[in-house]
Amino acid sequence: GAVVSQHPSWVICKSGTSVKIECRSLDFQATTMFWYRQFPKQSLMLMATSNEGSKATYEQGVEKDKFLINHASLTLSTLTVTSAHPEDSSFYICSARSTSGQASYNEQFFGPGTRLTVL
Amino acid sequence: AQKITQTQPGMFVQEKEAVTLDCTYDTSDQSYGLFWYKQPSSGEMIFLIYQGSYDEQNATEGRYSLNFQKARKSANLVISASQLGDSAMYFCAMRERGAQKLVFGQGTRLTINP
Numbered sequence: 001g002a003v004v005s006q007h008p009s010w011v012i013c014k015s016g017t018s019v020k021i022e023c024r025s026l027d028f029q030a031t032t033m034f035w036y037r038q039f040p041k042q043s044l045m046l047m048a049t050s051n052e053g054s055k056a057t058y059e060q061g062v063e064k065d066k067f068l069i070n071h072a073s074l075t076l077s078t079l080t081v082t083s084a085h086p087e088d089s090s091f092y093i094c095s096a097r098s099t100s101g102q103a104s105y106n107e108q109f110f111g112p113g114t115r116l117t118v119l
Numbered sequence: 120a121q122k123i124t125q126t127q128p129g130m131f132v133q134e135k136e137a138v139t140l141d142c143t144y145d146t147s148d149q150s151y152g153l154f155w156y157k158q159p160s161s162g163e164m165i166f167l168i169y170q171g172s173y174d175e176q177n178a179t180e181g182r183y184s185l186n187f188q189k190a191r192k193s194a195n196l197v198i199s200a201s202q203l204g205d206s207a208m209y210f211c212a213m214r215e216r217g218a219q220k221l222v223f224g225q226g227t228r229l230t231i232n233p
Contacts, residue, residue, distance in 0.1 A: 032219055034220060038162075042225075043210060043224065043226050044210070046220055046221075046222075049219055049220055091162055093162070095164075095221075109166075110163065110164035112161070113162040113163065115162070
C-alpha cells in the first residue's frame with residue numbers, strides 16, 4: 001500500500017518556539033493532504049485540508065496564523081506550530097489523498113503521527 | 120452535529136470470542152463511504168475495511184466484516200476470533216460524496232483478555 005511518512009516522530013520544545021512537522025507521500029502523488037490533531041484518549045480532529053499549490057482550508061476554531069500549513073509539492077506538506085505553548089502539546093497526524101483512484105478507500109493514507117510536547 | 124457516533128467507549132472481550140463495535144452515522148447524501156480504522160498504542164492509523172453506500176453486500180476483510188444496515192444508518196464492525204493483538208482503539212469514519220475529508224467517531228477502546 002501507499003506510504004506516508006512524518007518527521008519528526010516526536011519533538012520536545014520550549015514554550016514560545018516554533019516547530020515544523022513534515023508529511024511526505026513516498027510512493028504516490030497527493031493533491032490533498034489533511035492535518036489532524038489528537039488529544040489523549042480522544043478522536044482525531046481535522047485541523048485543515050491543504051491542496052497542492054493553494055492555501056489551506058482550516059476548520060472552524062483552528063487558528064491559521066498559529067498553525068501554518070504549506071503544501072508546496074505533490075509529495076510534501078508541512079505544518080508549522082508557531083509560538084508553541086503547552087496547550088499545543090498533542091499528537092499530530094497527517095493524511096494524504098491520492099490523485100488517482102475513484103471514491104474508494106485506497107484514496108487516503110495516514111502518516112505515523114508526530115508527538116509534540118511543549119514545555 | 121455529530122455525524123458519526125460510537126456509543127461504546129470501551130469493550131472487554133475474551134480472546135477467541137467475536138466482538139461487535141457499534142457505529143451509527145447521519146447523512147442526507149445518498150452516496151458516501153464508511154471506514155473503520157484501528158489505532159494501536161503506537162498511534163498509527165491502520166485501515167481495516169471500507170463499505171460504499173451503494174454496495175449491496177457487506178464488506179469483509181479476513182477476520183473483519185462490516186454489518187451495514189443502511190436503513191438504520193449503522194455500520195458495525197465485527198471481529199471474529201479475537202486475538203490479543205486486536206487490543207487497540209477503533210474508529211469509524213465517513214466521507215460524503217464530493218467531500219474531501221473523513222469525519223471520525225469518538226472511538227472505542229477494545230481490550231482482549233487472555
